[in-house]
Amino acid sequence: MFNFPTFDKWDMHKWFSQDSLLKQTLPSTKICSHPNEILDFLKKYKRAYFKPIGGTFAQGIIILSYHQQGVSIQYEKKRNIVTHTFYKKIEFKKFFKKILRRGDYLIQEAISLLTSENRVIDFRFIYIKNIEGTWEDNGLFARYGKLGSGISNLTRGGTPKEGIAALKEFLLEEEVNQKLEEMKLIAEKASLMLEKKLIQCGNLGFDFGIDINNKLWIIEINNEDPDHRIATVCKRKDILYNARLQNMLFAKKLAGF
Secondary structure (H helix, E strand, O other): OOOEOOOOHHHHHHHHOOOOOHHHHOOOEEEEOOHHHHHHHHHHHOEEEEEEOOOOOOOOOEEEEEEOOEEEEEEEEOOEEEEEEEOOHHHHHHHHHHHHOOOOEEEEEOOOEOEEOOEEEEEEEEEEEOOOOOEEEEEEEEEEOOOOOOOOOHHHOOEEEEHHHHHOOOOOHHHHHHHHHHHHHHHHHHHHHHHHOOOEOOEEEEEEEEEOOOOEEEEEEEOOOOOOOHHHHOOOHHHHHHHHHHHHHHHHHHOOO
C-alpha cells in the first residue's frame, strides 16, 4: 500500500543532493566499480564506510582507514569484529574486486560522530503518516554501538536509549529542543523530496548522526523494514503500537475510506 517502490542509498544521495538544505547533511559519497576508486577516496578522506547500496541491518559494511603503512579494514563476522591491514596494493585490490563482483557498493566519508566510552552514537527518528496523510514525529531513540565497533545497529550488538535522554548527555537543554526541531525540518524536507520522486511513503526511520561539532547528518533512511522494534527494547511499546496504528489508518485512507 505504501513505502513502494523502495529506494537505495545511492538513489537517496542523488536526490537529496539536488536540495540546498539536504545536501549539507550528506557525507561525501561515491558509487564504486573498481578498487582504485576506493583507494582514491580513502586518500582524500582517510576514513570511510564501504557498504552495499541496498543493504539493511548493517550487513556487509566495512570500515576503512588509510595510513602510511597501508589500509586497515574492520567488519563484523558471526558477531565478532574482524580487523585486517593491507600493506600491499595488490592484496587490497584482490580483496575488494571479489566483493565488488557481488553487487553494487558505495563508499562514504566517515563522520566523526559523538561517542560515549568508545561507543559510537547515532539516532533513529521515527517519522510516520497519520489518517489525514500528514507526517508526524513518533519518537526519537539513540543507539550506542558495541564497544570498539564503528556500527551502532542493535542487530550488531548496539544498545538503545531514549533519544532525549541521550541528547542531554551532550547538549544544553535549549540545544536539545533546537536539535529536535532541526531533525523534524530535515525529515519533512526529505520526505517531500521522496514523494516528488513518486515514492509513496508512510513509514520511515531516519538514521541521524551528530558529529563532534554538533552538526547533524543523514546517515540513511530505512524504508524497507522500519519496524521500530527499538521502542520495545526501550520499554516504550506505546510508541511501537502507535506507529502500527497510524500505518493501518494511513493505509485505510489510501484505500479510499
